[in-house]
Amino acid sequence: MTELLAVITITVLAVISPGPDFAMVTRNSLMLSRRAGVLTALGIGAGVLVHVAYTILGVGLLIQQSLLLFNLIKLIGAVYLVYLGVKMMRSTSSDQPADQRAAPLSDLAALRIGFLTNALNPKTTIFIVSLFMQVVGSATPLSVQLGYGAFISAAHIAWFALVAVCFSAGKVREKLLAVRHWIDRSFGAVLVLFGITLAANGSR
Numbered sequence: 207m208t209e210l211l212a213v214i215t216i217t218v219l220a221v222i223s224p225g226p227d228f229a230m231v232t233r234n235s236l237m238l239s240r241r242a243g244v245l246t247a248l249g250i251g252a253g254v255l256v257h258v259a260y261t262i263l264g265v266g267l268l269i270q271q272s273l274l275l276f277n278l279i280k281l282i283g284a285v286y287l288v289y290l291g292v293k294m295m296r297s298t299s300s301d302q303p304a305d306q307r308a309a310p311l312s313d314l315a316a317l318r319i320g321f322l323t324n325a326l327n328p329k330t331t332i333f334i335v336s337l338f339m340q341v342v343g344s345a346t347p348l349s350v351q352l353g354y355g356a357f358i359s360a361a362h363i364a365w366f367a368l369v370a371v372c373f374s375a376g377k378v379r380e381k382l383l384a385v386r387h388w389i390d391r392s393f394g395a396v397l398v399l400f401g402i403t404l405a406a407n408g409s410r
Contacts, residue, residue, distance in 0.1 A: 212341050217358050220333045221365045226287055226400050227330075230323045231366045233294070233393040234316060235373040242316045243370025249320020251363035256325045257334040258355030262348070276328070280405070283326035287401035290323070294394025324362070334358070 227250050235243025268275065311319070324330055337358075342351060 209341065209343060209346065213337065213354050213357070216333075216337055216341065217361050221361050225329050226323050226327055226397060227320075227362070227366060228369065229393055229396050229400070230290070230319060231369050232373050234311065234319070235370040237393075238311060238316075240370055240374035241313075242311050243374055244367050245313055245316035246320035246323075247363050247366035247370055249317040249322075250324040250366055251320075251359040252317070253321045253324025253327070254330065254334070254359040254362050255355065257330050258338075258352075258358065261334050261338045262351055262355070276331070279326075279331060280328045283328050284401040284403075284405035286322060286326045287397045288405075290319070291394040291397030291399075291401060294397065295391045296394075320366075 231243050231246050231250070234246045338351070338354075342354060
């Protein structure tokens with residue numbers, strides 16, 4: 207029971223803390239649509255399962271003990287975040303036709319962005335590996351560990367779906383769309399900052 211409460215508490219705190227996942231869901235919900243935001247949230251949940259899978263398989267221990275491997279993961283994640291950020295920062299001005307300003311995402315693209323943003327996020331790597339290595343006991347049955355993983359994924363989906371609903375509703379969104387190119391650039395700058403920070407920390 208203590209282990210379960212620890213997993214729930216740590217997961218909730220980790221999920222609601224700001225990071226690249228939050229930035230991507232907020233951006234897609236606000237700038238594109240509620241559907242795009244929710245699908246991004248589903249992709250994030252799928253990305254969480256990748257971290258859970260390699261941790262349960264024992265690769266998480268290797269990542270924890272190998273500085274080179276962990277830094278490589280950080281670098282890949284940093285490059286991806288900078289790539290996304292630069293794309294957003296190149297957003298065109300709002301005085302252009304709407305079909306030239308907004309490049310709607312397909313359902314698959316929204317899922318893919320959410321998946322890659324989380325799967326390549328070292329923050330999630332640290333969270334999942336630390337949780338399973340330090341909180342979940344070695345005697346915990348595999349079925350229970352899988353249940354923990356499913357809960358962590360579901361918690362991410364639920365939280366970010368809620369974020370998507372909140373940021374895609376109301377007249378405030380309509381007003382913000384008038385300056386969408388500046389908002390896009392702001393979110394892009396945030397992602398680039400995340401990426402540069404990851405790269406800098408990984409090079410130390």
